[in-house]
Amino acid sequence: MRFHFQQAVRAFILLAFSVMLFKLHFTGEMTKFINPKYEGLSQSAAVLFLILFIIQTTRIWTIKENSHHHHCHDDSYDHSCSHDHGDSPFNTKKLIAYLVIVFPLVTGFLLPAKVLDASIADKKGGLAVLSNQKAEKKQKEEAAPNINQQGDPVINENLVDLSRIEDNVYSNEEYEQLIQQLEKSSTIEMNDNVFSTYYExxxxxxxxxxxxxxxxxxxxxxxxxxDQNQLVLARFLITHCVADAGIIGFISELPEASSLEVNTWIEAKGVLDTTNYNGTKFPIIKITNWKVIDEPKEPYLYPISVKIL
Known part of the structure; x- marks a missing residue:
């Protein structure tokens, strides 16, 4: 029997990817990297890596007399095999390739999952990004046809039962009811599952x-x-994964603003008004009551999906 070191390394890498994905799902940390609606795909990938690992283990040991690849060398032609079977000499090119593949495994196992915070918001542009978001949404609203003008759906006046909405997926009727709730509510509850929709x-x-x-x-x-008495109550919105995370939030006004450290999580109640910041009109919350809280188990927000029936 002949042992193939490079084939064993490849098997180990496949197993490591599978274990890492299973670990992230088991600990619940996967949602710190991707939108929960993609968890099924991630779990499928973990299973696929495991299957590939099992297949790869059959290549680690081979019988010596069968180790020569006859299909790679033909007596009537003077050429060699153009692809790698894992037993070619180890070189710098292979080393770089392995390092690139192994790097996410090392960081995935050794580094804790870090939640995006104010430093990332600052790098992404902060309030300037919010200004751009507002301008883009206004352009889309002006360019898009008004669906209600084509015929309003019959809307049930009952409130939407948010507890039974699965994976933040709404039917068109449920979505319309959700917007009506926002328009009619005297107190707006910015729950995580509706935050981005209400914000928009x-x-x-x-x-x-x-x-x-x-x-x-x-x-x-x-x-x-x-101002000294102002801060931004911010959240990160993730559409697909943390790579596309964007900051959304409200300028807020409270006397103790200057004493609050960045990245402090607070729960607040206040009254909505408007203000101008760098020539752009923003909503502002004049906070009347607030308290410091622990960082939520699920700190990110995810957009609502509307089913097309």
Whole structure:
């Protein structure tokens, strides 16, 4: 029997990827990297890596007399095999390839999953990003046809039961009811599953929600240009994975703002108003009651998906 070291390394790498993915799912840390709706795909990938590992183990040991690849060398032609069977000499090119593949495994096992925070928000542009988001949403709203003008669906006046919504997927009717709840509510509850939708709707018509009470959670973010009694209550919105994470949040006003450290999570209640920041109109929350809280188990927000029936 002949032992193939490189084939054994490849088998180990496949097993390591499978174990790492299973570990992230078991500990619940996978949602710190991807949108939960993709967990099924990630679990499938873990199983696939495991199957490939099992197949790869059959290549670690071979019978010596069968180790020569006749299909790679033909007596009538003077050429060699153009692909690698794992027993070619180890060289610098292979070393670099293995290091690139192994790097995510090393970081995945040795480094703890880090939640995006104010430092990342600052690198992504902070309030400047919020200004761009507002402008883009306004352009899309003006360019898109008004669905309601083509015929309003019959809307049930009952409130949407958010507890039975699975994977943040709504039917068109449920989504319309959700927007109606926002428009009619005297107190806006910015729960995690509706946060991004309410945030977008409110930015479409800021004056419409002036004077409304609002309850929300977020981490403290600050940047130059804000008053001493102002901060941003921010959250990160993830569409697919942390690579596309974007900051959303509300400028908030409270006397103790200067004493609060960035990245502190607070739960706040206040009244909505509007303000101007660098020439852009923003909603502002005049906080009336607040408290420091622990970082939520699920700190990220995810957009709502609407089923097309």
């Amino acid at each position: 709707e409110m930015h479409m018509d800021l004056d419409k929600y002036n004077g409304r009470e609002i309850n929300l959670k977020g981490f403290v973010y600050k940047e130059e240009g804000l």
